[in-house]
Amino acid sequence: MTSSWSAPDDAELYRYGDGFERVLRVQESFKIKSHPAADLTLSFTRHGPVLHEDGAKNRMIALRSVWLEPGAAAYLGSLTAMRAKSVADFGASLTHWGTPSVNHVCADTAGDVAWYTAGFTPVRPNWNGLLPVPGHGSHEWQGFLPAGELPRAVNPPEGFLATANEMNLPADRAANAPGIGYEWIEPSRAERIKAVLRADAVHSLEAAGRLQNDVVSLPAVRLCKLLGAASLDAAAESDVALALGLFRDWDGALAADSAPAVLFEVWWMKHLRPALLAAMVPDPAVRALLTPGHVESLVSLLELPDARFGEAPQVAHDRLLASTLNAAVLDVRARLGADPAMWRWGDLHHGYFQHAATVLQDNAHAAWDIGPLPLGGSTSTPMHAGYRLSDFRVIAGASVRLVMDVGDWDASVCINAPGQAGDPSSKHYGDLAPLWADGRYVPLLYSAARIAEATDTLIHLVPCTTAGPSE
Numbered sequence: 001m002t003s004s005w006s007a008p009d010d011a012e013l014y015r016y017g018d019g020f021e022r023v024l025r026v027q028e029s030f031k032i033k034s035h036p037a038a039d040l041t042l043s044f045t046r047h048g049p050v051l052h053e054d055g056a057k058n059r060m061i062a063l064r065s066v067w068l069e070p071g072a073a074a075y076l077g078s079l080t081a082m083r084a085k086s087v088a089d090f091g092a093s094l095t096h097w098g099t100p101s102v103n104h105v106c107a108d109t110a111g112d113v114a115w116y117t118a119g120f121t122p123v124r125p126n127w128n129g130l131l132p133v134p135g136h137g138s139h140e141w142q143g144f145l146p147a148g149e150l151p152r153a154v155n156p157p158e159g160f161l162a163t164a165n166e167m168n169l170p171a172d173r174a175a176n177a178p179g180i181g182y183e184w185i186e187p188s189r190a191e192r193i194k195a196v197l198r199a200d201a202v203h204s205l206e207a208a209g210r211l212q213n214d215v216v217s218l219p220a221v222r223l224c225k226l227l228g229a230a231s232l233d234a235a236a237e238s239d240v241a242l243a244l245g246l247f248r249d250w251d252g253a254l255a256a257d258s259a260p261a262v263l264f265e266v267w268w269m270k271h272l273r274p275a276l277l278a279a280m281v282p283d284p285a286v287r288a289l290l291t292p293g294h295v296e297s298l299v300s301l302l303e304l305p306d307a308r309f310g311e312a313p314q315v316a317h318d319r320l321l322a323s324t325l326n327a328a329v330l331d332v333r334a335r336l337g338a339d340p341a342m343w344r345w346g347d348l349h350h351g352y353f354q355h356a357a358t359v360l361q362d363n364a365h366a367a368w369d370i371g372p373l374p375l376g377g378s379t380s381t382p383m384h385a386g387y388r389l390s391d392f393r394v395i396a397g398a399s400v401r402l403v404m405d406v407g408d409w410d411a412s413v414c415i416n417a418p419g420q421a422g423d424p425s426s427k428h429y430g431d432l433a434p435l436w437a438d439g440r441y442v443p444l445l446y447s448a449a450r451i452a453e454a455t456d457t458l459i460h461l462v463p464c465t466t467a468g469p470s471e
Helices: 087-096 188-198 205-212 218-229 238-247 259-280 284-290 295-303 313-336 363-368 433-437 448-454
Strands: 002-007 010-016 019-022 024-032 035-045 048-054 059-062 102-107 113-118 152-154 350-353 370-374 385-387 394-397 400-403 413-416
Touching (some): 035 059, 087 102, 087 152, 188 205, 188 218, 205 400, 218 238, 218 259, 218 295, 218 313, 238 259, 238 313, 259 284, 259 295, 259 313, 350 394, 350 433
Antiparallel strands (some): 002 059, 010 019, 024 035, 035 048, 048 059, 102 113, 113 152, 385 394
């Protein structure tokens, strides 16, 4: 992002180098049904689209992005990568991968496996790209980092590769190397995936499906272990004793039918995590910038309480655990009833597929929506099921899952929620949603013979022969 200064006597000019360049103005007209056309002026500097102009300060803000560079069309590089016949060919093809910047894992029939990072990575000699800089030429990209210099690994000693959007830059990467990324997902999902793969010597299709639907939360495992070691006055707080009893011998699996799971997630997300963040960051304005808080940092702080907890860190730490745990039990009781035997994580945490046109329809069309569907998992489990705190509705995760058998394509399986048809009147509009919620699959057939054998409905799309309207 660049900040440029306009010429004092001409707002159409902006400073660059020793002179000024003219802002490019493009007039666009948008047709709107039943309304007059809307006209919009788009403005550009040499660095990209202008996001903001302040005439009083003679300043404008423009954005330069790799997404706007030639050849950076999203996933365009896959046109080459999908034709690769070996791990080496696949890696070479990623020279053309512009956007988005992603992790690639691949394997070939020779037994080679590899991990490649790919994406246009600007070389910024004198800044890291995190904050706006002057747009007059002092901070310019010096091309892109060659694809071969991006992090990669081929045939690692462990014999497998896995990523889950965690911070996975090599430990020996030079500190002054061009920045590749600064925001990462917590490592617990990746750590759990790798632990399961490490313990499996067979790696069957069934095992892969189980891993895709794995709901073990490592933060839950760590925090419940912490409770066992803490000095909590359970006798004084009967609700704390109830919670400790639910967590005792629990494996940390956030299953949809689990009582410990619902108590843990309500405790961690609605009580302990915000309370810990408030204790560590008393200033509300600063705390708002850090909310909801970095999972790994917060869990580590709870595991090793230090002076940030006050003069008696362990005492304050244990008091925080007890008070928030007590509040969480009261919270779950208010939501799901007094009997813990009836508590279920899936009664709060749910999937819901809302049709795009639902908001325009009356109640008679409520059937267009699919759900609610009880779900397990969270943002910290291999089966990613991130949810909004207001109503626990899942808003991030995989709606499609594939398990491919490269030795027998017809043995592959998949699931696509909520169904295969986009027509609400079709029986296949939402029939896969319950299977998806339960972690089940349907065949993903490949051969013509098997497809013909399993075909339920064949839809013929025939071009219209009648001339349509001129517009």
